[in-house]
Amino acid sequence: MNSEGASLGTASAKTAVVYADDYLNKLTGEKIERECKLLLEEGCTELVVDLSRTEIVNSIGVSILLGVIDTASNAGARVIFSEVNETTVELFDMLGVTRHADILDRAA
Amino acid sequence: MPHDKSLNIEDLQYANLTESAESRSKLVHTFGALAELGHEVASRSNFQDTIRTSLHLILGSLGIMRGGVARYSRFEHEFNMLAVRGLGESFPLSLELCYEDERQFLTNGLAPIEVAQAAVLPFFQVYDRTFSASRLELFVPLVIHEETVGAIFLGEKATGLPFSSYDREIICAMGRHIGSAIAQRNLLAEIERRSEENRRLYDDLRMTYSDTVKAFAAAIDFKDKYTEGHSVRVGKYSEIIASELGWNADEVEGAAVAGYLHDVGKLTVERKIINAPYRINAKESAELNKHPSVGFEILSPIHHPYTDVPLAAKYHHERIDGRGYPDGLYDRQIPYIAKVVNLADSFDAMTTDRPYRRRRPPHEVFDDLHRNSGRQFAPELVTAFMRGMLKELQGESKEKRFRKLLGREYMEAEGLASSLRNILNSMTPTSPLTRISVGQAHG
Known part of the structure; x- marks a missing residue:
């Protein structure tokens, strides 16, 4: 998992991209959570979680992502998911994750 | 209108299908979580x-x-x-x-x-x-x-x-x-809590038992002013023999307890007989010789954490040649712990002053043990005991157990170590304790 600055969002927003691994479970999820917390502490206002390599998100992954969304929201930041596969989009919709975070380039 | 109606049905069917697909996904997701x-x-x-x-x-x-x-x-x-x-x-x-x-x-x-x-x-x-x-x-x-x-x-x-x-x-x-x-x-x-509590209670109980045993030993020794500390020493010698035999910690402790209590029957023997500054007569001797059986009677009702403590008291004057008392038992009839205590008891009797004689010099004592090995004493016990002393003399054991019990002077008797080695070699000829050092051959 890597994170890097990116030029997404509004001009004033400080955006960072976090890349998730192929399977978002406890181990990889906690790594993302730690990374996101650090970025938020550094003043990041837009967190892009890139799920292009992620095939499966399990319940632990969902819980961790909801935690990231909650922490970001409390810090006045927002979370955007990018490159999300169809199955994960369906899962996020079903569980209400997409009510609290946007999905970039979502198919209509 | 029919067209509209048809659309509504399709919408409903589509909605039902979507709903059912979502329910399936939900089920799969939650059951996956439950399984995990x-x-x-x-x-x-x-x-x-x-x-x-x-x-x-x-x-x-x-x-x-x-x-x-x-x-x-x-x-x-x-x-x-x-x-x-x-x-x-x-x-x-x-x-x-x-x-x-x-x-x-x-x-x-x-x-x-x-x-x-x-x-x-x-x-x-x-x-x-x-x-x-x-x-x-x-x-x-x-x-x-x-x-x-x-x-x-x-x-x-x-x-x-x-x-x-x-x-x-x-x-x-x-x-x-x-x-x-x-x-x-x-x-x-x-x-875990109960097990810890039990362990503590058990330790307390053992401590109490050990203190009681030592108090008894002190009471026994107090009666005999000439053999002060005899029971404690016999306990310690028994402990040495048991550990040299490779017994486990509990068995070694049991041997020590048997040694501490072996003379408990003497508590009922008249003080004047025990302390007589002369060789006692036959009647007095008969009285004194009751102490093993009396000791057995005293110790039997007590639930000891170690086996055979009462038997050690009863048979510690038996000899393997059958000439001991009270029952004149032969070798294998004698409980093993009693043989251990017998050796420890005899060794202490020989190495301490008595009212009618001085303690015997070390060489004489070990010759006596050697001579009586197979008669009074079990040979493997004699060798184990001597091995323990030799280890200490050669500095192979850190504990100075014999030195504490016998005194420095006694242990530093000239030639004691080599005398012990010789006896041990003669008793165990298949494994002589001779060191062979292979040096470089001189041309």
């Missing part, structure tokens, strides 16, 4: 990790924004938080309960309680503000086998929808798993 939770609880992971993972699984399976898992302490009457997510830093680590809360939770069993509708209970009144600030919606008492073991606190669903009956079923099923994990942990902690 079952696996986590059954695994031997760290308890804290298990609880943290369980909380993730319950929140992630239903898309719940925040929550926590607590363990109930029945001694403190409080919930102690084990894992928390998103409840805020001000959420307390411990939440107290009153008797009424406990009763109600038990009656309620493992079913979710709506926090908003539970204001009648003192618990929800006391923590009303906290729960509101943390946006908690459900509280699940974890009642396992009619005992409250913990609780789950759950916030709002990410969908913004209320918890459905399906959600509640899933929460109950997961709660049962988490409750079982906590109950199992409690049981383990209780077993």
Whole structure:
């Protein structure tokens, strides 16, 4: 998992991209959570979680992502998911994750 | 209009299909989480990790924004938080309960309680503000086998929808798993606590027993002013023999106790006979010779942690050639512990001053042991005893057990080590204790 600055969002927003691994479970999820917390502490206002390599998100992954969304929201930041596969989009919709975070380039 | 009607039906069919596909996905997702939770609880992971993972699984399976898992302490009457997510830093680590809360939770069993509708209970009144600030919606008492073991606190669903009956079923099923994990942990902690308590009690008991044994030994020795410390020394020599024989710690301790108590029967013998500064006559000797049997009678009703302590007292004057007393037993008829004590007792008798003679010099004592090996003493015990002393003389054992018992001067008698080696070699000819050093050949 890597994170890097990116030029997404509004001009004033400080955006960072976090890349998730192929399977978002406890181990990889906690790594993302730690990374996101650090970025938020550094003043990041837009967190892009890139799920292009992620095939499966399990319940632990969902819980961790909801935690990231909650922490970001409390810090006045927002979370955007990018490159999300169809199955994960369906899962996020079903569980209400997409009510609290946007999905970039979502198919209509 | 018919066209419109047809469209409505298609819409409905599509809606039904979508709904059924979503239900399937939901089922697959939640059952996956349930299976993972079952696996986590059954695994031997760290308890804290298990609880943290369980909380993730319950929140992630239903898309719940925040929550926590607590363990109930029945001694403190409080919930102690084990894992928390998103409840805020001000959420307390411990939440107290009153008797009424406990009763109600038990009656309620493992079913979710709506926090908003539970204001009648003192618990929800006391923590009303906290729960509101943390946006908690459900509280699940974890009642396992009619005992409250913990609780789950759950916030709002990410969908913004209320918890459905399906959600509640899933929460109950997961709660049962988490409750079982906590109950199992409690049981383990209780077993560990009791086992520690038992160990302490056992140690206390052993200490008391050991103190009593030593007090008895002192009482026995007090009666005989010429053999002061005899029982204690016999205990220590027996201990040395037992450890040289490779006995385990308990057996070595048992041998020491047998040595300490071997003369307990002397408590009933008249002091003037024991302390006679002359060779006692036949009548007095008969009186004195009753002490092994009397010792046996004194020690038999006591439940000793070590076997054969009374037998050691009864037979410590038996000889393997059958010429001992009280029963004139032969070799294998004599309990082994009695043979050990017999050797220790005889050695101490030879190496201490008596009213009618001085103690005998070391070479003479070891010659005596050697000569009587196979007559009075079991040969392997004699060799074990001598081996122990030789080790000390050669500096192979750090403990100076013999030196403490016999004195420095006695142990430094000239040629003692080589004399012991010779005796040992003659008694165990197949494994002579001769050191062969292979040096470089000189041309």
